[in-house]
Amino acid sequence: MHALEVESLTKQYEKGPLALNNLSFTLDEGEIFGLLGPNGSGKTTLISIITTLIEASSGEVKVFGSKVARSNLLTKRLLGVVPQEIVSHGFFTVNEILNFLSGYYGISNNQEHIDYLLHNMGLYPHRNKKVSQLSGGMKRRLLICKALVHKPKLLLLDEPTAGVDIELRNSLWDFVRELNRNGCTILLTTHYLEEAECLCDRVGIINHGELLRLGKTRDIIKDFTEKEFELELANEKVDMTKNPYFLRKEGVINYFRVPSNMDFGGFLSNVQIDIKDIKDFKVREGKLEDAFLRVLGDGNHE
Amino acid sequence: MNKPSVFLPFWFLYKKEVGRFVRVIGQTIFTPVINSFLYLLIFGVSLGRSINMDSEYSYLAFLIPGLIMMSVLNNAYQNTASSIVTSKFHGDLQDLRTVPLSPIQIVWAYAFGGLSRGLLVGVITYIVGSIFYYVQEAGFLFPHSAIYLLAFLIIGGVSFAFLGISVSFWARNFDQMSAVSAFILLPLTYLGGVFYSIDILHPFWRQLSEFNPLLYFINGVRYGLIGVSDVSAPKALLVLVISMFFLLALALRSIHRGHYTRW
Numbered sequence: 001m002h003a004l005e006v007e008s009l010t011k012q013y014e015k016g017p018l019a020l021n022n023l024s025f026t027l028d029e030g031e032i033f034g035l036l037g038p039n040g041s042g043k044t045t046l047i048s049i050i051t052t053l054i055e056a057s058s059g060e061v062k063v064f065g066s067k068v069a070r071s072n073l074l075t076k077r078l079l080g081v082v083p084q085e086i087v088s089h090g091f092f093t094v095n096e097i098l099n100f101l102s103g104y105y106g107i108s109n110n111q112e113h114i115d116y117l118l119h120n121m122g123l124y125p126h127r128n129k130k131v132s133q134l135s136g137g138m139k140r141r142l143l144i145c146k147a148l149v150h151k152p153k154l155l156l157l158d159e160p161t162a163g164v165d166i167e168l169r170n171s172l173w174d175f176v177r178e179l180n181r182n183g184c185t186i187l188l189t190t191h192y193l194e195e196a197e198c199l200c201d202r203v204g205i206i207n208h209g210e211l212l213r214l215g216k217t218r219d220i221i222k223d224f225t226e227k228e229f230e231l232e233l234a235n236e237k238v239d240m241t242k243n244p245y246f247l248r249k250e251g252v253i254n255y256f257r258v259p260s261n262m263d264f265g266g267f268l269s270n271v272q273i274d275i276k277d278i279k280d281f282k283v284r285e286g287k288l289e290d291a292f293l294r295v296l297g298d299g300n301h302e
Numbered sequence: 303m304n305k306p307s308v309f310l311p312f313w314f315l316y317k318k319e320v321g322r323f324v325r326v327i328g329q330t331i332f333t334p335v336i337n338s339f340l341y342l343l344i345f346g347v348s349l350g351r352s353i354n355m356d357s358e359y360s361y362l363a364f365l366i367p368g369l370i371m372m373s374v375l376n377n378a379y380q381n382t383a384s385s386i387v388t389s390k391f392h393g394d395l396q397d398l399r400t401v402p403l404s405p406i407q408i409v410w411a412y413a414f415g416g417l418s419r420g421l422l423v424g425v426i427t428y429i430v431g432s433i434f435y436y437v438q439e440a441g442f443l444f445p446h447s448a449i450y451l452l453a454f455l456i457i458g459g460v461s462f463a464f465l466g467i468s469v470s471f472w473a474r475n476f477d478q479m480s481a482v483s484a485f486i487l488l489p490l491t492y493l494g495g496v497f498y499s500i501d502i503l504h505p506f507w508r509q510l511s512e513f514n515p516l517l518y519f520i521n522g523v524r525y526g527l528i529g530v531s532d533v534s535a536p537k538a539l540l541v542l543v544i545s546m547f548f549l550l551a552l553a554l555r556s557i558h559r560g561h562y563t564r565w
Contacts, residue, residue, distance in 0.1 A: 103310055
């Protein structure tokens with residue numbers, strides 16, 4: 001069974017833009033999927049439709065085979081969502097908020113799990129503070145605790161690391177991996193490409209509400225990026241500028257850009273250089289960021 | 303998966319609602335009680351002495367039930383309305399859409415929260431009123447019909463809590479909220495017979511007053527407490543039960559179709 005099925009989803013805002021245009025994709029149970037797109041590409045609209053905050057113009061969404069709707073409480077129990085915008089709560093402490101929320105999911109005594117979440121998110125020492133007393137980063141961590149009180153099977157993370165410091169970002173990534181190992185399927189939306197490259201098995205790239213590319217993260221990088229080789233030559237007299245892959249030269253260092261499926265052996269035989277002339281070399285692999293920009297660029301030219 | 307409890311989610315939302323007004327007890331309980339106290343002092347004790355009621359009851363006894371009902375209605379409305387509006391302001395109202403609470407659970411949890419605050423202020427108003435009454439009349443104010451009294455108080459509190467839910471879910475900003483209070487609720491409350499009997503009005507105004515639903519709430523409680531009313535108590539009860547179901551439907555609809563977005 002798919003953890004999430006998005007079928008021909010379209011959202012046309014009243015007097016507004018077409019936010020989603022016939023979007024379809026599925027998430028397998030147990031994977032971490034990254035939905036990538038620039039600001040305003042439709043990521044948050046999609047999350048809002050899955051959580052029934054807004055209604056789709058057409059198409060449907062199924063969570064573990066059950067169609068989401070405002071009246072479908074089953075899918076709400078399976079879903080956890082970390083919204084992009086920081087939420088405040090006026091009157092209650094962190095611990096009280098999490099206990100109330102557990103109650104809404106029908107869990108009356110959840111303190112052990114709440115403490116586990118608070119420890120993992122570094123909020124345990126702050127559990128008796130009101131939300132207004134927390135820093136921005138802590139509020140974001142509280143959002144993550146809130147999404148997890150009922151041990152959801154599908155977690156939607158909408159830009160969870162926007163404006164978060166590096167230390168927290170790394171601990172958050174570790175925690176996301178741990179949740180995933182424990183059986184939670186994860187949909188991550190981000191425009192922070194390093195995050196997706198580091199966490200996601202598969203990614204989809206959307207822009208203007210349309211899915212431009214979908215596939216394994218590694219494959220997308222391979223298909224849409226090039227490798228760079230950096231050769232430090234023993235002898236400055238060796239001229240490599242006529243090589244078809246030659247990019248530029250800085251002293252004894254020559255840069256080459258090759259297709260990402262070409263390995264170093266193939267490159268050597270191709271350029272016909274004597275191994276003795278090479279003093280040192282480095283390989284710079286393509287990044288998801290390069291692939292992303294390339295896909296978006298191609299999309300704009302179409 | 304175990305069959306999920308229907309009661310627990312409702313109970314936790316109700317607990318949160320009560321917890322909320324207890325946290326700001328100065329605004330939610332003490333302020334309305336001081337209001338009632340001032341009304342009793344100014345109208346009941348000071349001016350009331352010079353008002354001749356032509357009946358066995360003093361103006362103070364006439365005023366107390368009206369003030370009790372006004373407190374219950376106002377506070378039940380204020381509780382749901384301000385809770386939802388603050389949630390819109392903080393952005394956490396959207397949580398209600400993502401958690402597995404049905405509209406019927408949400409409406410009743412909020413309504414009982416509002417009723418709890420309304421009754422609490424109502425009971426304190428009754429106690430303060432009784433003290434004034436004892437000082438002035440050297441007697442106690444026992445309910446004429448406890449069943450009618452309770453029925454009107456509960457139906458009134460629940461109805462106005464429903465109204466608070468409906469208005470605050472539909473409202474898009476603070477202006478709309480205060481417009482409803484200032485142009486609809488406040489005039490209806492003051493013209494609903496808290497301070498006077500509609501018998502003293504010109505027949506035209508008397509007939510017009512009969513379209514004011516607040517008249518039935520206030521006179522219902524007056525009947526329950528001192529056995530005097532401008533309208534028949536069973537008729538008033540019937541009208542109010544019907545209006546309560548209408549307001550319930552309105553509140554449920556507002557949960558379905560209202561605005562959850564942040565202000």
